[in-house]
Amino acid sequence: MPWRLLRFALNKKHPEPRMFTPHAELKPSYDVVIIGGGGHGLAAAYYLAREHGITNVCVLEKGYIGGGNTGRNTTIIRSNYLTPEGVQFYDESVRLWQDLSEDFDLNLFYANRGHFTLAHTDSALRTMRWRAEVNKHYGVASEVVGPEVVKEAAPMIDITCSGHAPILGALYHAPGSVARHDAVAWGYGRGADQRGVEIHQQTEVLGIDVEGGKVKGVQTSRGYIATNKVLCAVAGSTPRILKMVDIKSPIYIHPLQAMVSEPVKPWLDPILVSGSLHVYISQSARGELVMGASLDPYELHGTRSTLDFVEGLTTHMLEMFPFLSNVKVMRQWAGMADMTPDFAPVMGKTPVEGFYLDSGWGTWGFKATPVCGKTMAHTVATDTNHPLITGFSLDRFRNYALTGEKGAASVGH
Amino acid sequence: MKILTCPLNGPRPVSEFFCWGEVRPMPDPAACDDATWADYVFNRNGAPGVKREWWCHTPSNTWFIAERDTEKDVVVRTYFYEGEA
Numbered sequence: 426m427p428w429r430l431l432r433f434a435l436n437k438k439h440p441e442p443r444m445f446t447p448h449a450e451l452k453p454s455y456d457v458v459i460i461g462g463g464g465h466g467l468a469a470a471y472y473l474a475r476e477h478g479i480t481n482v483c484v485l486e487k488g489y490i491g492g493g494n495t496g497r498n499t500t501i502i503r504s505n506y507l508t509p510e511g512v513q514f515y516d517e518s519v520r521l522w523q524d525l526s527e528d529f530d531l532n533l534f535y536a537n538r539g540h541f542t543l544a545h546t547d548s549a550l551r552t553m554r555w556r557a558e559v560n561k562h563y564g565v566a567s568e569v570v571g572p573e574v575v576k577e578a579a580p581m582i583d584i585t586c587s588g589h590a591p592i593l594g595a596l597y598h599a600p601g602s603v604a605r606h607d608a609v610a611w612g613y614g615r616g617a618d619q620r621g622v623e624i625h626q627q628t629e630v631l632g633i634d635v636e637g638g639k640v641k642g643v644q645t646s647r648g649y650i651a652t653n654k655v656l657c658a659v660a661g662s663t664p665r666i667l668k669m670v671d672i673k674s675p676i677y678i679h680p681l682q683a684m685v686s687e688p689v690k691p692w693l694d695p696i697l698v699s700g701s702l703h704v705y706i707s708q709s710a711r712g713e714l715v716m717g718a719s720l721d722p723y724e725l726h727g728t729r730s731t732l733d734f735v736e737g738l739t740t741h742m743l744e745m746f747p748f749l750s751n752v753k754v755m756r757q758w759a760g761m762a763d764m765t766p767d768f769a770p771v772m773g774k775t776p777v778e779g780f781y782l783d784s785g786w787g788t789w790g791f792k793a794t795p796v797c798g799k800t801m802a803h804t805v806a807t808d809t810n811h812p813l814i815t816g817f818s819l820d821r822f823r824n825y826a827l828t829g830e831k832g833a834a835s836v837g838h
Numbered sequence: 839m840k841i842l843t844c845p846l847n848g849p850r851p852v853s854e855f856f857c858w859g860e861v862r863p864m865p866d867p868a869a870c871d872d873a874t875w876a877d878y879v880f881n882r883n884g885a886p887g888v889k890r891e892w893w894c895h896t897p898s899n900t901w902f903i904a905e906r907d908t909e910k911d912v913v914v915r916t917y918f919y920e921g922e923a
Contacts, residue, residue, distance in 0.1 A: 664884030675880040678908075723857035726886035726909045731840075733853060766880055822880040823873060 444611050445490075445618045451625060454651035455483045457805055458643050459658060460630050460666060462486025463495040464606070464791065465783050466658035467613035468798020469805070470622045476799070477806035480621035484614075485645060487629040487662075491610030494660045497728075497760035498791040499683050499717045500606050501696055501707065503540050505560050505567045505598040507552075507832045510816030511769065512563045514796060517813060519600055521795035529612035533604045534710055538695050540601020541575055545590040545701040552832050553596040566599045578695045587744040590701060601696050603707055603715075609794055633669045633780070640670075640779035656781045656805055658797075661726070661761020663784040670777050674784075675822055676763045679720040680727065681788050682734040684757035686749075688712030700834075702741040713755065716742060720762060720788065728759045762787045769828035772801065772817040773810040781805050782819065788834065843916050844895040845902045858892035861903060863922065888914060 433441070457473060459466045462484045473479045486492075502522055504515035526533045544550040553569050560567030572584050572592045585591045614624055625647070632644040633655060642651045657666045661678050689712050698705040703719045718738040721731070735754060743750055764787045765771060771785035783801045786793065800811035810818060816828045843849045860883060865874050883889070886909035893904045893916070905914040 665886070668885045673877065673881040674884065675882055677882045677884045678886075723891075724859075724889075724908050725911055727911055729911065763884075823876045825872075825876060 444615045445624050448623050448625060451483065451628070451645065451648055451650055452623070453649075454642075455623075456481040456652070457654045457656065458482075458650055458652045459484045459656045460643070461493070461657065461659040461662075462490040462610075462614070462624060462626065463493045463658065463660065464491065464609050464613065464794035465495075465660075465786070465797045465801070466656070467491075467610055467617055467624075468794050469656055469658060469783065469801040470617040470624075470798075471613045471620075472799045472802035473806060474617055474620035474622050477802055479806055482617075482621075483623045483625060483650065484617070485628045485630055485643070486624070486626045489626050490614055490624065491607050494760040494762070494786070494790060495606055495610050495794070497683070497758055498606060499705065499707070499715050500603045500791060501540070501705070502535075502602040502604060502792040503598050503696075504565050504600065504792075505540070505542070505556055505596060506830060507556050507559060508769070508816070508828050508830055509559065509563065510828050511830050512559055512565055514800075514813050514817075515792060516563060516565050517799075518793050518796035519602075521799065522602065522604065522792075525609075525612065525795060529616055531608060531612045531615070533608045533612065535602055535604045536710065537600065537602045538707065539578065540598040540696045541570075541578065541698065542596040542598070543575065543592050543697065543699040543701075544594045544596070545586065545592060545699065547593070549700060550594050553594070556596055556832065560598075568597055570595055570597045579693055579697060581692055581746055581748060582697075583745060583747055586702065587747070590744065603696065603709070605710075606791060609791075613794075613798065630666065630669075633666070635670055635777055635780075638776070638778055640777060654779045654781070654805055656783060656801060658783040658801070660763050660784070660786055660790065663763045663782075670775075670780055672775055672777060672780075672819075674771060674819060675766050676771065676785055677724055678726055678761050679723070679764055680725050680729070680759040681717070681720050681762040682730050682757060682759040683715070683717040684735060684738065685709070685716070685755050686714040687753045687755045689714070689752060697745070699741070699745065702744060704738055704741045704745070706742065706745075714749075714752070720764070721759075726761060728761060730757045730759045764788075766822075767827040768830040768834050770797075770817050771819050772797070772814045773804055773819070774808070775819055785817075842893065842904065842913060844898075844900055845916055845918050846900045847895055847898055850895060854895055854897055856894045856896050858894060858901075861890040861892060
């Protein structure tokens with residue numbers, strides 16, 4: 426390593442290859458255009474090239490790659506969901522995560538920590554028993570444990586939560602993990618780039634050309650692209666893109682905020698979530714406490730952060746961990762979450778031929794990045810919904826066939 | 839937006855209010871078909887813009903309308919509901 430550093434210092438030209446090839450111009454046409462250079466979009470590009478041999482693909486990103494919700498989430502990976510559709514889907518994702526670092530030859534800092542969802546009421550405990558049974562049925566490690574197990578895993582916790590919300594038990598999910606989110610976007614981006622996919626940053630989509638119910642092209646801030654297939658993976662901007670193709674959806678946007686503390690000595694190994702106190706916490710590899718809470722209370726298409734959020738979150742955090750009272754908050758931020766009424770995503774084909782949707786990822790999208798990429802690549806390549814995503818199609822609302830996942834949302838939104 | 843003006847109580851902190859979403863006309867459930875009803879129940883105008891929304895000042899249980907820019911987070915005006923024009 427010191428030799429390599431010296432080589433960097435003495436070399437006039439940077440010897441390390443760039444992560445991506447910059448492209449000066451857009452081509453006049455592509456086989457597939459992916460809108461959104463976040464984890465989901467880049468993963469779809471990667472699997473399109475790797476599994477389906479489709480490399481004449483372009484990824485359009487309005488800002489910079491991984492700068493949206495991919496870089497704004499709290500990096501928790503788990504599969505202890507509530508519905509059979511959800512459990513199978515997320516479990517496939519967790520399996521993909523486990524090999525991803527080798528796949529990319531890039532360290533994602535994937536750390537298996539174990540995940541506790543705390544129950545402070547009998548009804549919460551009841552939902553957890555239900556989740557544990559569904560999980561076990563599909564082979565996912567998930568069990569209900571008593572408060573003594575929580576205390577052993579996180580000795581600093583006040584198990585009574587200042588006396589007014591005693592922890593009665595928890596749903597323990599051993600595969601619960603964290604990973605470095607930026608590296609996920611870069612890994613998928615570099616893998617796609619090496620296989621011939623073009624990534625265009627600073628390129629905004631202004632309109633989508635639809636003729637006779639079929640996609641014909643995309644109007645961008647850098648010119649027109651002809652294409653028959655468009656994949657939309659834009660999280661909080663989904664309603665804007667859907668307006669361009671005139672598709673109605675139940676998706677609505679609320680900001681979701683998060684914050685980190687100053688770095689402190691390692692003291693918290695597992696990931697802790699409390700639905701009743703509306704908080705979740707984990708400690709990052711560099712010692713910062715990564716914390717989040719529930720959604721902002723009203724619709725907003727922006728990423729401003731608020732003092733209300735910090736006050737609410739820290740109040741509850743101090744009930745669980747009173748010793749944190751002297752720890753400073755270092756920074757806070759927000760992302761635009763594309764929420765759905767049933768807390769399940771909206772994925773797959775749409776009424777417009779050649780327009781595919783990977784959306785409705787609200788507050789739960791990061792963990793699904795690999796499996797979304799894989800299933801959407803299949804859906805785009807074959808023009809058939811992948812079997813794992815049939816429960817998530819847009820027409821489930823018209824058919825009153827929802828996939829109720831709210832009971833497994835990290836905190837009660 | 840940190841302060842919202844209630845038509846009854848004047849300017850108050852936004853934490854005292856609850857947003858009930860955009861004002862939307864309800865189709866007659868007895869007369870409309872399933873697709874129209876599903877559209878009303880589930881679909882939303884999710885794109886940014888100036889929207890007319892139901893808000894409630896919770897301490898006084900006062901319901902009113904706010905016209906709000908959902909991109910800039912700025913309230914244009916607030917007033918009591920007086921039926922659809």
